[in-house]
Amino acid sequence: MISTLEELDLDTTTRVAAEVPWQTVVWDDPVNLMTYVSYVFRSYFGFARDEAERLMLCVHNDGRAIVATGNREAMERHVQAMHGYGLQATVSRAEP
Known part of the structure; x- marks a missing residue:
């Protein structure tokens, strides 16, 4: 039988695990042009040109961008959606 304190601990652990956010990561590839990646970020996510360019450069230089x-x-x-645009993307858990 589980005690009341153990039940509270389980509830808290479950709630905290559920609240940890997830991320969409776009990966660099040898196919898509940088201008196209920037265009996708602007048109799909609604990023301003500067932010889309910054994220595109992260993809290009670092190999990925969240x-x-x-x-x-x-x-x-x-x-x-990114796959529909021909970009490589994955879902990952955000680091606390």
């Missing part, structure tokens, strides 16, 4: 953070379902939708 373009969105939120709940898992929303991040999975973003990944599917």
Whole structure:
């Protein structure tokens, strides 16, 4: 039998795990032009030109960029959209 304190600990652990956000990560690839990646970020996410360019340069120079953070379902939708644009993207847990 679980004590009341153990139940509270389990509830807190479950709630904290559920609140940890997820991220959409776009990866560099040898196919897409930098201008196209910037265009996708502007048109899909609604980023201003400067922010889209900054994120595109992160993809190009660092090999990846985190373009969105939120709940898992929303991040999975973003990944599917990026795949629709021909970009490589994945969902990952945000680091605390």
